Amino acid sequence: APDRAPDRIGIFDSGIGGLSVLRAVRAHLPTATLTYIADSRHTPWGERSAAWVSARCLQLAGWLIGDGCDLVLVACNTATTQAIAALRTRWPGQHFVGVEPGIKPAVAASRNHRVAVMATTGTLRSPRLQQLVQAHVGRAQVLQLPCPGLAEAIEASGDHPTALAARLDQISAALRASGADTVVLGCTHYPLVAAALQQRLGAGITLIDTAEAVARRVHSLLGGSTTSTTRAPTNATPGSLRLYSTA
Numbered sequence: 048a049p050d051r052a053p054d055r056i057g058i059f060d061s062g063i064g065g066l067s068v069l070r071a072v073r074a075h076l077p078t079a080t081l082t083y084i085a086d087s088r089h090t091p092w093g094e095r096s097a098a099w100v101s102a103r104c105l106q107l108a109g110w111l112i113g114d115g116c117d118l119v120l121v122a123c124n125t126a127t128t129q130a131i132a133a134l135r136t137r138w139p140g141q142h143f144v145g146v147e148p149g150i151k152p153a154v155a156a157s158r159n160h161r162v163a164v165m166a167t168t169g170t171l172r173s174p175r176l177q178q179l180v181q182a183h184v185g186r187a188q189v190l191q192l193p194c195p196g197l198a199e200a201i202e203a204s205g206d207h208p209t210a211l212a213a214r215l216d217q218i219s220a221a222l223r224a225s226g227a228d229t230v231v232l233g234c235t236h237y238p239l240v241a242a243a244l245q246q247r248l249g250a251g252i253t254l255i256d257t258a259e260a261v262a263r264r265v266h267s268l269l270g271g272s273t274t275s276t277t278r279a280p281t282n283a284t285p286g287s288l289r290l291y292s293t294a
């Protein structure tokens with residue numbers, strides 16, 4: 048194929064959570080030029096106001112767009128549910144992809160029609176999340192479980208592994224008590240502890256992460272074929288990755 052400039056994708060999150068999405072994007076678009084911003088100075092975002100989150104997302108997206116990104120991936124459920132509309136209004140011609148809790152696939156996967164959604168307070172109180180529940184709940188029960196402190200504990204787990212373990216114990220107990228057989232990981236930090244959660248919940252509970260679907264969406268918006276799931280031309284130059292933190 049004639050040389051085409053590599054796709055430039057900008058990705059941001061409040062911290063390291065978006066790396067769970069970045070991983071899937073890299074697998075689908077191995078030749079892309081990726082720029083990731085972790086807003087570590089302001090993490091976590093989950094308890095902040097929608098107005099604050101919107102203003103912060105406008106700043107971070109503005110930086111990535113100014114840097115030449117073809118597509119901005121909002122790798123954060125809190126930011127997507129509260130701010131992606133503001134980004135689309137501010138930059139109408141720009142590609143944006145967001146991450147939203149996988150309520151639809153969870154309802155489809157549940158055998159006992161009980162689904163639990165783990166997310167931040169900001170995500171769960173957003174009108175967008177309530178719309179998603181209304182659209183896909185069907186005859187299922189959807190328990191909304193705010194997990195304040197969990198993203199923060201994941202950020203800090205290098206220094207404080209026991210605090211994270213204690214928070215995971217509490218949340219797993221609440222999830223087991225809910226009777227849900229399917230649990231939505233509605234914050235991009237949570238897939239980073241999926242193995243630890245699964246171990247506490249047991250094999251009978253299915254965890255739902257939307258990173259794969261998001262990566263396919265990014266791929267198709269950038270002109271990737273929809274039939275092959277990965278693009279790895281043998282003669283292509285490898286992609287690149289720049290990681291930034293605001294702290």
Ligand code: DGL
Pocket residue numbers: 060061062064065090091092093094122123124125126167170198199233234235236
């Ligand atoms: N990773 C984020 C999300 O998907 C935000 C977590 C936080 O900063 O509270 O919701």
